[in-house]
Amino acid sequence: MALSLLCFTKSIAQVSPRPLYAQNIKKHTSTKVKPVSTRSKTNTTDQFKEFNKLLAQANVLYTPPKGFKEIPAPNDEDFSFDYALQLPGQDFEVWFQVKSQKQNYTSYEQGQYDIDRETENPDSIYINMSRAQATAFTGERDNFIRSIPVNVLNRYKADAGKSYLLNLLDFPATKHYKYALLIALQRNHTGTIMAVCFTNDKGPEFFKNVDRANNCLKFKP
Numbered sequence: 001m002a003l004s005l006l007c008f009t010k011s012i013a014q015v016s017p018r019p020l021y022a023q024n025i026k027k028h029t030s031t032k033v034k035p036v037s038t039r040s041k042t043n044t045t046d047q048f049k050e051f052n053k054l055l056a057q058a059n060v061l062y063t064p065p066k067g068f069k070e071i072p073a074p075n076d077e078d079f080s081f082d083y084a085l086q087l088p089g090q091d092f093e094v095w096f097q098v099k100s101q102k103q104n105y106t107s108y109e110q111g112q113y114d115i116d117r118e119t120e121n122p123d124s125i126y127i128n129m130s131r132a133q134a135t136a137f138t139g140e141r142d143n144f145i146r147s148i149p150v151n152v153l154n155r156y157k158a159d160a161g162k163s164y165l166l167n168l169l170d171f172p173a174t175k176h177y178k179y180a181l182l183i184a185l186q187r188n189h190t191g192t193i194m195a196v197c198f199t200n201d202k203g204p205e206f207f208k209n210v211d212r213a214n215n216c217l218k219f220k221p
Contacts, residue, residue, distance in 0.1 A: 045070060051083040057100040058191030059220045065212050068094075078136065079173055081196075087209055091177070091201065094213040097194040101125065126192040127162065130184035133194065134164045137180060148185070157219035158185040158193075174198060181210055187219040 055062050073084035073095055081095040134143045148161035164182040177198040185193040195214050199206040
């Protein structure tokens, strides 16, 4: 049972931001300015550009995890995700889905006293959304599910969350991976984050990779 939340038990590494520039306090001393690399800008994919827009809409911060490589995310009638990463040389990849709930919450507030309208509270949408996605992966309605503890949610600036440890159906779309850990996080009145990590081996190395992959996303304070 502890395995499904093992990825949440480690502390998120806090990296102090480097200054944008260092001021030279010596007078009359010339300093050499290194050219700024534009490689990351020129190599930005269309997929990442669209993902970046969704991150902004949902108030989510993204820090690219080291060692991972971007791959095309599935986007069809079976599986619709926004961004995906692969760990080269290992049977591991992760798919991300980010959704803003701001507009939905505004509509909910406006219509909650209208007896002719029945609108689901957007703050609970993540539950049905993650449950439906888990069922799509396994073909089962009853999947292993755990609520994410409050102290872990705080690390991601989230208010609620669920995790599912899944035995996958043999799908070409999932590249015939055997197992997955689905994680859904929700920030009240703001948005949802879903991450699905795939593997063929549920050993300790998988959960280390899960930790590396999922620490890259969190809601803004």
